[in-house]
Amino acid sequence: MYAWPASEVPALPGKGRDLRIHDTSTNGRVTLEPGPVARIYVCGITPYDATHMGHAATYNAFDLVQRVWLDTKRQVHYVQNVTDVDDPLLERARRDGEDWVGLAERETALFREDMTALRMLPPQHYIGAVEAIPGIVPLVERLRDAGAAYELDGDVYFSVEADRHFGEVSRLDAETMRLLSAERGGDPDRPGKKNPLDPILWLAARPGEPSWDGGSLGRGRPGWHIECVAIALDHLGMGFDVQGGGSDLAFPHHEMGASHAQALTGEHPFAQAYVHAGMVALDGEKMSKSKGNLVFVSTLRREGVDPAAIRLALLAHHYRSDWEWTDQVLQDAVERLGRWRAAVSRPDGPSAEALLDEIRTALADDLDAPAALTAVDRWAALQETTGGTDEGAPGVVSRAVDALLGVAL
Ligand code: 5CA
Ligand code: ZN
Numbered sequence: 001m002y003a004w005p006a007s008e009v010p011a012l013p014g015k016g017r018d019l020r021i022h023d024t025s026t027n028g029r030v031t032l033e034p035g036p037v038a039r040i041y042v043c044g045i046t047p048y049d050a051t052h053m054g055h056a057a058t059y060n061a062f063d064l065v066q067r068v069w070l071d072t073k074r075q076v077h078y079v080q081n082v083t084d085v086d087d088p089l090l091e092r093a094r095r096d097g098e099d100w101v102g103l104a105e106r107e108t109a110l111f112r113e114d115m116t117a118l119r120m121l122p123p124q125h126y127i128g129a130v131e132a133i134p135g136i137v138p139l140v141e142r143l144r145d146a147g148a149a150y151e152l153d154g155d156v157y158f159s160v161e162a163d164r165h166f167g168e169v170s171r172l173d174a175e176t177m178r179l180l181s182a183e184r185g186g187d188p189d190r191p192g193k194k195n196p197l198d199p200i201l202w203l204a205a206r207p208g209e210p211s212w213d214g215g216s217l218g219r220g221r222p223g224w225h226i227e228c229v230a231i232a233l234d235h236l237g238m239g240f241d242v243q244g245g246g247s248d249l250a251f252p253h254h255e256m257g258a259s260h261a262q263a264l265t266g267e268h269p270f271a272q273a274y275v276h277a278g279m280v281a282l283d284g285e286k287m288s289k290s291k292g293n294l295v296f297v298s299t300l301r302r303e304g305v306d307p308a309a310i311r312l313a314l315l316a317h318h319y320r321s322d323w324e325w326t327d328q329v330l331q332d333a334v335e336r337l338g339r340w341r342a343a344v345s346r347p348d349g350p351s352a353e354a355l356l357d358e359i360r361t362a363l364a365d366d367l368d369a370p371a372a373l374t375a376v377d378r379w380a381a382l383q384e385t386t387g388g389t390d391e392g393a394p395g396v397v398s399r400a401v402d403a404l405l406g407v408a409l
Contacts, residue, residue, distance in 0.1 A: 001082070003126035004112040007119045007408070009070055010399040012356065016071030017364035021242075022320060023273040024250050025169045029366060030273050032241055038069040039077045039240035041232040041271070042123070043249055046083040047107035048092045049289040051114040051297045053314070053325045054246065054280040060311065060406075061277040061319035062244040063120045064367045067404050071360065079235045080123040081228055082108055084130050085210060085221055087185065088289070100210070104128075114297040117307040119406040125235045129227045133212050136222045136230040139264060140201045141215060148263040152192050154204035156217060158226075160197050163259035169274050170251035180251050185224055199256045201226050225256040232270075233261060243271035247322075248286075250276050278322040287325065295325050308407050309333045315369040315405055336377070337407075343380035344398040344409050350388030352396035355379045359404050369405065376401060 023030045032038075042062045045055060066076045083089065084104040093100035108128075115122070140156055143149040148162030160166045172180070174197075181188045181197055188196035200223035205211035211219040222230075232240065238261065243254055258270040279286045282293045300310055313333035317323040343349065355375055362371035379397060382388070398409045 003122035043245040044080040052294040054287040058277040078123040084128040156202040157198040162263040247276040343383040344394040349393040352393040
Protein backbone atom coordinates (compact mmCIF):
# COMPACT_ATOMS: atom_id res chain seq x y z
CA MET A 1 0.00 0.00 0.00
CA TYR A 2 1.11 3.61 -0.34
CA ALA A 3 2.76 5.27 2.65
CA TRP A 4 2.70 9.06 3.04
CA PRO A 5 4.51 12.03 1.47
CA ALA A 6 8.12 12.69 2.47
CA SER A 7 9.10 16.04 3.90
CA GLU A 8 12.38 17.32 2.56
CA VAL A 9 15.50 16.79 4.68
CA PRO A 10 17.72 19.86 4.30
CA ALA A 11 21.42 19.33 3.62
CA LEU A 12 23.77 20.38 6.42
CA PRO A 13 27.40 21.43 6.37
CA GLY A 14 29.83 18.64 7.27
CA LYS A 15 28.87 15.12 8.19
CA GLY A 16 27.20 13.40 11.14
CA ARG A 17 28.60 10.71 13.44
CA ASP A 18 27.93 6.99 13.41
CA LEU A 19 25.08 5.97 15.66
CA ARG A 20 25.69 4.14 18.92
CA ILE A 21 22.44 2.67 20.13
CA HIS A 22 21.16 0.42 22.87
CA ASP A 23 20.53 -3.11 21.63
CA THR A 24 18.10 -5.21 23.65
CA SER A 25 19.76 -8.51 22.68
CA THR A 26 23.14 -7.54 24.15
CA ASN A 27 21.70 -5.17 26.75
CA GLY A 28 24.38 -2.69 25.80
CA ARG A 29 25.27 -0.06 23.29
CA VAL A 30 26.46 -1.10 19.88
CA THR A 31 27.97 1.06 17.17
CA LEU A 32 25.95 0.35 14.08
CA GLU A 33 27.95 -0.09 10.92
CA PRO A 34 25.45 -0.02 8.09
CA GLY A 35 26.62 -0.12 4.50
CA PRO A 36 25.91 2.74 2.08
CA VAL A 37 22.25 1.75 2.35
CA ALA A 38 21.13 1.33 5.97
CA ARG A 39 18.25 -1.10 6.44
CA ILE A 40 15.55 -0.69 9.07
CA TYR A 41 12.28 -2.45 9.82
CA VAL A 42 9.89 -0.76 12.23
CA CYS A 43 6.76 -2.57 13.31
CA GLY A 44 3.67 -0.67 12.22
CA ILE A 45 0.32 -0.14 13.85
CA THR A 46 -2.58 -2.47 14.26
CA PRO A 47 -5.03 -0.01 12.78
CA TYR A 48 -7.50 0.92 15.45
CA ASP A 49 -7.18 3.67 18.09
CA ALA A 50 -4.36 5.30 16.11
CA THR A 51 -2.33 7.46 16.46
CA HIS A 52 -1.88 7.91 20.20
CA MET A 53 1.12 9.57 21.84
CA GLY A 54 2.73 6.21 22.61
CA HIS A 55 2.68 5.30 18.91
CA ALA A 56 3.95 8.76 17.97
CA ALA A 57 6.83 8.55 20.49
CA THR A 58 7.95 5.17 19.18
CA TYR A 59 7.86 6.26 15.53
CA ASN A 60 9.69 9.44 16.50
CA ALA A 61 12.58 7.35 17.90
CA PHE A 62 13.03 5.44 14.65
CA ASP A 63 12.65 8.58 12.59
CA LEU A 64 15.66 9.93 14.49
CA VAL A 65 17.66 6.79 13.68
CA GLN A 66 17.08 7.49 10.00
CA ARG A 67 17.90 11.18 10.29
CA VAL A 68 21.25 10.33 11.92
CA TRP A 69 21.99 7.87 9.11
CA LEU A 70 21.00 10.36 6.41
CA ASP A 71 23.34 12.89 8.05
CA THR A 72 26.19 10.37 7.60
CA LYS A 73 25.41 10.56 3.86
CA ARG A 74 23.91 7.09 3.75
CA GLN A 75 20.70 6.14 2.08
CA VAL A 76 18.04 4.50 4.19
CA HIS A 77 15.88 1.57 3.21
CA TYR A 78 12.91 1.66 5.56
CA VAL A 79 10.13 -0.91 5.74
CA GLN A 80 7.02 -0.83 7.90
CA ASN A 81 3.96 -3.06 8.10
CA VAL A 82 0.32 -2.52 8.97
CA THR A 83 -1.25 -5.38 10.91
CA ASP A 84 -4.49 -5.02 9.01
CA VAL A 85 -5.84 -8.41 10.07
CA ASP A 86 -5.35 -9.80 13.56
CA ASP A 87 -7.42 -10.80 16.61
CA PRO A 88 -7.50 -7.38 18.33
CA LEU A 89 -8.58 -5.60 15.13
CA LEU A 90 -11.34 -8.15 14.47
CA GLU A 91 -12.46 -7.93 18.10
CA ARG A 92 -12.71 -4.14 17.95
CA ALA A 93 -14.67 -4.26 14.68
CA ARG A 94 -17.06 -6.83 16.22
CA ARG A 95 -17.47 -4.75 19.40
CA ASP A 96 -18.40 -1.68 17.37
CA GLY A 97 -20.52 -3.53 14.80
CA GLU A 98 -18.19 -2.26 12.10
CA ASP A 99 -16.68 -3.84 9.01
CA TRP A 100 -13.05 -4.73 9.88
CA VAL A 101 -11.77 -3.65 6.46
CA GLY A 102 -13.39 -0.23 6.81
CA LEU A 103 -11.99 0.18 10.32
CA ALA A 104 -8.46 -0.74 9.19
CA GLU A 105 -8.60 1.59 6.17
CA ARG A 106 -9.91 4.55 8.14
CA GLU A 107 -7.35 4.18 10.92
CA THR A 108 -4.48 3.65 8.50
CA ALA A 109 -5.52 6.82 6.65
CA LEU A 110 -5.54 8.73 9.93
CA PHE A 111 -2.10 7.34 10.82
CA ARG A 112 -0.72 8.52 7.46
CA GLU A 113 -2.08 12.02 8.10
CA ASP A 114 -0.58 12.11 11.58
CA MET A 115 2.80 10.86 10.37
CA THR A 116 2.81 13.50 7.62
CA ALA A 117 1.90 16.26 10.06
CA LEU A 118 4.66 15.15 12.42
CA ARG A 119 7.19 15.09 9.54
CA MET A 120 8.04 11.41 10.07
CA LEU A 121 9.98 10.06 7.10
CA PRO A 122 7.85 7.52 5.20
CA PRO A 123 8.92 3.91 4.62
CA GLN A 124 9.80 2.96 1.05
CA HIS A 125 7.70 -0.15 1.52
CA TYR A 126 4.51 0.10 3.56
CA ILE A 127 2.96 -3.35 3.54
CA GLY A 128 -0.29 -4.65 4.96
CA ALA A 129 -0.58 -8.13 6.48
CA VAL A 130 -3.34 -8.96 4.01
CA GLU A 131 -1.24 -8.09 0.99
CA ALA A 132 1.66 -10.09 2.45
CA ILE A 133 -0.35 -13.34 2.70
CA PRO A 134 0.87 -14.79 -0.63
CA GLY A 135 4.45 -14.43 0.67
CA ILE A 136 3.63 -15.75 4.13
CA VAL A 137 2.07 -19.07 3.06
CA PRO A 138 5.23 -20.52 1.45
CA LEU A 139 7.30 -19.55 4.50
CA VAL A 140 4.96 -21.43 6.82
CA GLU A 141 5.00 -24.41 4.46
CA ARG A 142 8.80 -24.37 4.47
CA LEU A 143 8.94 -24.25 8.27
CA ARG A 144 6.49 -27.14 8.49
CA ASP A 145 8.36 -29.20 5.89
CA ALA A 146 11.63 -28.60 7.74
CA GLY A 147 10.11 -29.85 10.99
CA ALA A 148 10.23 -26.37 12.58
CA ALA A 149 6.43 -26.16 12.68
CA TYR A 150 3.61 -28.56 13.50
CA GLU A 151 -0.12 -28.81 13.12
CA LEU A 152 -2.64 -28.72 15.94
CA ASP A 153 -6.32 -29.14 14.99
CA GLY A 154 -5.71 -27.47 11.64
CA ASP A 155 -3.68 -24.57 13.09
CA VAL A 156 0.07 -24.43 12.50
CA TYR A 157 2.49 -23.60 15.33
CA PHE A 158 6.15 -22.68 15.25
CA SER A 159 8.37 -24.82 17.43
CA VAL A 160 10.64 -22.52 19.44
CA GLU A 161 13.09 -25.40 19.81
CA ALA A 162 13.81 -25.11 16.07
CA ASP A 163 16.02 -22.07 16.67
CA ARG A 164 19.04 -22.51 18.91
CA HIS A 165 19.17 -18.75 19.38
CA PHE A 166 15.64 -18.59 20.79
CA GLY A 167 15.59 -16.34 23.86
CA GLU A 168 18.56 -14.22 22.83
CA VAL A 169 16.59 -11.15 21.79
CA SER A 170 14.70 -10.51 25.02
CA ARG A 171 16.91 -12.59 27.39
CA LEU A 172 13.95 -13.35 29.67
CA ASP A 173 13.50 -16.35 31.94
CA ALA A 174 10.96 -19.02 31.00
CA GLU A 175 8.37 -17.94 33.55
CA THR A 176 8.42 -14.30 32.43
CA MET A 177 8.17 -15.42 28.81
CA ARG A 178 5.14 -17.49 29.67
CA LEU A 179 3.42 -14.62 31.47
CA LEU A 180 4.13 -12.16 28.66
CA SER A 181 3.07 -14.65 26.02
CA ALA A 182 -0.36 -14.97 27.69
CA GLU A 183 -0.63 -11.17 27.96
CA ARG A 184 0.49 -10.38 24.43
CA GLY A 185 -1.49 -12.52 22.03
CA GLY A 186 -0.03 -15.97 22.77
CA ASP A 187 -1.87 -19.06 24.06
CA PRO A 188 0.55 -20.85 26.44
CA ASP A 189 -2.25 -22.84 28.04
CA ARG A 190 -3.61 -24.44 24.88
CA PRO A 191 -3.40 -28.23 25.30
CA GLY A 192 -1.41 -30.18 22.73
CA LYS A 193 1.36 -27.66 22.12
CA LYS A 194 4.93 -28.98 22.18
CA ASN A 195 6.14 -25.97 24.13
CA PRO A 196 3.67 -23.56 25.79
CA LEU A 197 5.53 -20.64 24.20
CA ASP A 198 5.16 -21.89 20.61
CA PRO A 199 3.41 -19.12 18.64
CA ILE A 200 0.84 -19.50 15.91
CA LEU A 201 2.00 -19.29 12.29
CA TRP A 202 -1.24 -20.03 10.50
CA LEU A 203 -4.69 -19.95 12.05
CA ALA A 204 -7.23 -22.23 10.32
CA ALA A 205 -10.40 -20.45 9.15
CA ARG A 206 -12.93 -19.78 11.96
CA PRO A 207 -16.65 -19.26 11.27
CA GLY A 208 -17.48 -15.58 10.90
CA GLU A 209 -13.83 -14.57 10.48
CA PRO A 210 -12.00 -13.61 7.28
CA SER A 211 -9.79 -16.27 5.74
CA TRP A 212 -7.53 -16.68 2.73
CA ASP A 213 -6.29 -19.52 0.58
CA GLY A 214 -3.30 -21.04 2.36
CA GLY A 215 -2.28 -23.64 -0.23
CA SER A 216 -1.36 -26.86 1.57
CA LEU A 217 -2.09 -25.13 4.91
CA GLY A 218 -5.79 -24.84 4.10
CA ARG A 219 -7.86 -21.67 4.38
CA GLY A 220 -6.93 -19.40 7.24
CA ARG A 221 -5.00 -16.30 8.22
CA PRO A 222 -1.43 -15.60 9.30
CA GLY A 223 -0.07 -15.32 12.82
CA TRP A 224 1.33 -12.00 13.92
CA HIS A 225 5.09 -12.66 14.03
CA ILE A 226 5.39 -14.38 10.65
CA GLU A 227 3.73 -11.33 9.08
CA CYS A 228 6.66 -9.06 9.99
CA VAL A 229 9.22 -11.74 9.12
CA ALA A 230 7.80 -12.28 5.64
CA ILE A 231 7.73 -8.54 4.94
CA ALA A 232 11.22 -7.91 6.35
CA LEU A 233 12.82 -10.85 4.50
CA ASP A 234 11.09 -9.87 1.28
CA HIS A 235 12.20 -6.24 1.34
CA LEU A 236 15.35 -6.18 3.49
CA GLY A 237 16.76 -9.71 3.76
CA MET A 238 18.62 -11.22 6.74
CA GLY A 239 21.00 -9.22 8.89
CA PHE A 240 19.41 -5.83 8.38
CA ASP A 241 20.58 -3.07 10.68
CA VAL A 242 17.72 -2.27 13.05
CA GLN A 243 14.50 -3.98 14.07
CA GLY A 244 12.44 -1.40 15.92
CA GLY A 245 9.34 -1.06 18.05
CA GLY A 246 8.12 -0.26 21.52
CA SER A 247 9.51 -2.23 24.49
CA ASP A 248 6.30 -4.29 24.62
CA LEU A 249 7.37 -5.89 21.31
CA ALA A 250 10.69 -7.32 22.58
CA PHE A 251 8.83 -10.42 23.76
CA PRO A 252 7.15 -12.26 22.20
CA HIS A 253 7.02 -10.40 18.88
CA HIS A 254 10.67 -9.67 18.11
CA GLU A 255 11.92 -12.80 19.85
CA MET A 256 9.61 -15.01 17.80
CA GLY A 257 10.23 -13.07 14.58
CA ALA A 258 13.99 -13.54 14.93
CA SER A 259 13.53 -17.27 15.58
CA HIS A 260 11.18 -17.71 12.60
CA ALA A 261 13.68 -16.03 10.29
CA GLN A 262 16.71 -17.84 11.72
CA ALA A 263 14.97 -21.22 11.45
CA LEU A 264 13.93 -20.42 7.88
CA THR A 265 17.30 -19.31 6.61
CA GLY A 266 19.81 -21.04 8.89
CA GLU A 267 21.43 -17.61 9.22
CA HIS A 268 21.91 -15.47 12.30
CA PRO A 269 21.08 -12.75 13.24
CA PHE A 270 17.78 -11.59 11.81
CA ALA A 271 18.70 -8.01 12.75
CA GLN A 272 22.01 -6.48 13.85
CA ALA A 273 20.29 -4.58 16.65
CA TYR A 274 16.91 -4.79 18.33
CA VAL A 275 15.94 -1.34 19.46
CA HIS A 276 13.04 -0.65 21.79
CA ALA A 277 11.36 2.57 22.80
CA GLY A 278 9.95 3.13 26.29
CA MET A 279 6.26 3.24 27.06
CA VAL A 280 4.28 6.46 27.27
CA ALA A 281 1.72 6.55 30.06
CA LEU A 282 -1.32 8.65 30.88
CA ASP A 283 -2.60 9.06 34.44
CA GLY A 284 -0.02 6.59 35.72
CA GLU A 285 -0.76 3.75 33.31
CA LYS A 286 0.72 2.73 29.97
CA MET A 287 -1.31 4.32 27.18
CA SER A 288 -3.01 1.38 25.57
CA LYS A 289 -5.89 0.61 23.33
CA SER A 290 -7.18 -2.01 25.72
CA LYS A 291 -7.32 0.45 28.63
CA GLY A 292 -8.55 3.33 26.50
CA ASN A 293 -6.41 5.94 28.30
CA LEU A 294 -5.35 7.61 25.09
CA VAL A 295 -4.35 11.04 23.83
CA PHE A 296 -4.50 11.17 20.05
CA VAL A 297 -2.28 13.19 17.71
CA SER A 298 -5.34 13.93 15.57
CA THR A 299 -7.34 15.31 18.53
CA LEU A 300 -4.56 17.75 19.38
CA ARG A 301 -4.24 18.75 15.73
CA ARG A 302 -7.98 19.39 15.57
CA GLU A 303 -7.68 21.57 18.66
CA GLY A 304 -5.15 23.67 16.75
CA VAL A 305 -1.95 22.39 18.39
CA ASP A 306 1.00 22.84 16.03
CA PRO A 307 2.35 19.37 15.08
CA ALA A 308 5.86 20.78 15.54
CA ALA A 309 5.01 21.32 19.22
CA ILE A 310 3.78 17.72 19.52
CA ARG A 311 7.04 16.56 18.03
CA LEU A 312 9.04 18.72 20.45
CA ALA A 313 7.06 17.24 23.33
CA LEU A 314 8.10 13.74 22.20
CA LEU A 315 11.71 14.80 21.69
CA ALA A 316 11.93 16.18 25.22
CA HIS A 317 11.98 12.59 26.52
CA HIS A 318 14.72 10.07 25.95
CA TYR A 319 13.33 7.36 23.69
CA ARG A 320 14.28 4.55 26.08
CA SER A 321 12.61 6.00 29.15
CA ASP A 322 9.03 5.36 30.16
CA TRP A 323 7.32 8.69 30.62
CA GLU A 324 3.98 10.30 31.27
CA TRP A 325 2.05 12.49 28.86
CA THR A 326 0.63 15.57 30.63
CA ASP A 327 -0.76 18.94 29.60
CA GLN A 328 2.40 20.48 31.04
CA VAL A 329 4.60 18.43 28.68
CA LEU A 330 2.73 19.92 25.75
CA GLN A 331 2.68 23.42 27.23
CA ASP A 332 6.47 23.33 27.70
CA ALA A 333 6.88 22.24 24.07
CA VAL A 334 4.64 25.03 22.78
CA GLU A 335 6.73 27.59 24.69
CA ARG A 336 10.01 26.09 23.50
CA LEU A 337 8.80 26.16 19.90
CA GLY A 338 7.93 29.86 20.29
CA ARG A 339 11.40 30.67 21.69
CA TRP A 340 13.16 28.75 18.93
CA ARG A 341 11.07 30.34 16.17
CA ALA A 342 11.79 33.81 17.52
CA ALA A 343 15.51 32.99 17.72
CA VAL A 344 15.81 31.83 14.08
CA SER A 345 13.66 34.62 12.67
CA ARG A 346 16.43 37.21 13.12
CA PRO A 347 18.84 37.96 10.24
CA ASP A 348 21.94 37.05 12.27
CA GLY A 349 22.94 35.42 15.54
CA PRO A 350 25.60 33.57 17.53
CA SER A 351 27.67 31.06 15.54
CA ALA A 352 25.87 27.77 14.90
CA GLU A 353 28.98 25.67 14.37
CA ALA A 354 29.29 24.36 17.92
CA LEU A 355 25.54 23.83 18.18
CA LEU A 356 25.42 21.66 15.07
CA ASP A 357 28.22 19.59 16.53
CA GLU A 358 26.39 19.27 19.85
CA ILE A 359 23.15 18.11 18.21
CA ARG A 360 25.04 15.54 16.14
CA THR A 361 26.97 14.28 19.16
CA ALA A 362 23.83 14.02 21.28
CA LEU A 363 21.84 12.07 18.68
CA ALA A 364 24.71 9.72 17.83
CA ASP A 365 24.90 8.91 21.54
CA ASP A 366 21.88 6.57 21.76
CA LEU A 367 19.55 9.23 20.33
CA ASP A 368 19.86 11.67 23.21
CA ALA A 369 17.22 14.07 21.90
CA PRO A 370 16.73 15.82 25.26
CA ALA A 371 20.44 16.78 25.19
CA ALA A 372 19.99 18.06 21.63
CA LEU A 373 17.04 20.22 22.74
CA THR A 374 19.07 21.63 25.63
CA ALA A 375 21.83 22.61 23.19
CA VAL A 376 19.33 24.44 20.97
CA ASP A 377 17.82 26.07 24.07
CA ARG A 378 21.26 27.44 24.97
CA TRP A 379 21.79 28.88 21.50
CA ALA A 380 18.29 30.43 21.53
CA ALA A 381 18.92 31.95 24.97
CA LEU A 382 22.20 33.43 23.75
CA GLN A 383 20.44 34.83 20.72
CA GLU A 384 17.84 36.45 22.97
CA THR A 385 20.32 37.95 25.46
CA THR A 386 23.42 38.95 23.53
CA GLY A 387 22.60 38.06 19.93
CA GLY A 388 25.43 37.65 17.45
CA THR A 389 26.76 38.77 14.11
CA ASP A 390 26.92 35.50 12.18
CA GLU A 391 24.63 36.04 9.22
CA GLY A 392 24.30 32.40 8.29
CA ALA A 393 23.63 31.11 11.81
CA PRO A 394 19.81 31.31 12.12
CA GLY A 395 19.47 29.50 8.79
CA VAL A 396 21.89 26.75 9.81
CA VAL A 397 20.06 26.26 13.11
CA SER A 398 16.70 26.14 11.39
CA ARG A 399 17.94 23.58 8.85
CA ALA A 400 19.69 21.51 11.53
CA VAL A 401 16.55 21.34 13.68
CA ASP A 402 14.57 20.33 10.62
CA ALA A 403 17.03 17.76 9.23
CA LEU A 404 18.05 16.13 12.50
CA LEU A 405 14.98 16.52 14.71
CA GLY A 406 12.19 16.71 12.14
CA VAL A 407 10.92 20.04 13.48
CA ALA A 408 10.19 22.79 10.97
CA LEU A 409 10.76 26.20 12.53
N1 5CA B 1 1.05 -4.10 14.69
C1 5CA B 1 1.87 -4.42 15.81
C2 5CA B 1 3.33 -4.45 15.47
S1 5CA B 1 3.67 -5.51 14.12
C3 5CA B 1 1.64 -3.46 16.97
O1 5CA B 1 2.23 -3.64 18.00
N2 5CA B 1 0.77 -2.46 16.74
S2 5CA B 1 0.35 -1.37 17.84
O2 5CA B 1 -0.56 -0.49 17.16
O3 5CA B 1 -0.12 -2.01 19.02
O4 5CA B 1 1.64 -0.60 18.24
C4 5CA B 1 2.40 0.11 17.27
C5 5CA B 1 3.74 0.53 17.88
O5 5CA B 1 3.51 1.46 18.94
C6 5CA B 1 4.51 -0.65 18.50
O6 5CA B 1 5.90 -0.46 18.24
C7 5CA B 1 4.23 -0.51 19.98
O7 5CA B 1 5.28 -1.04 20.77
C8 5CA B 1 4.15 1.00 20.13
N3 5CA B 1 3.35 1.42 21.29
C9 5CA B 1 2.10 1.02 21.62
N4 5CA B 1 1.71 1.61 22.80
C10 5CA B 1 2.75 2.40 23.19
C11 5CA B 1 2.97 3.27 24.31
N5 5CA B 1 2.05 3.47 25.25
N6 5CA B 1 4.15 3.94 24.38
C12 5CA B 1 5.11 3.76 23.41
N7 5CA B 1 4.95 2.97 22.34
C13 5CA B 1 3.79 2.29 22.23
ZN1 ZN C 1 5.79 -6.36 13.86
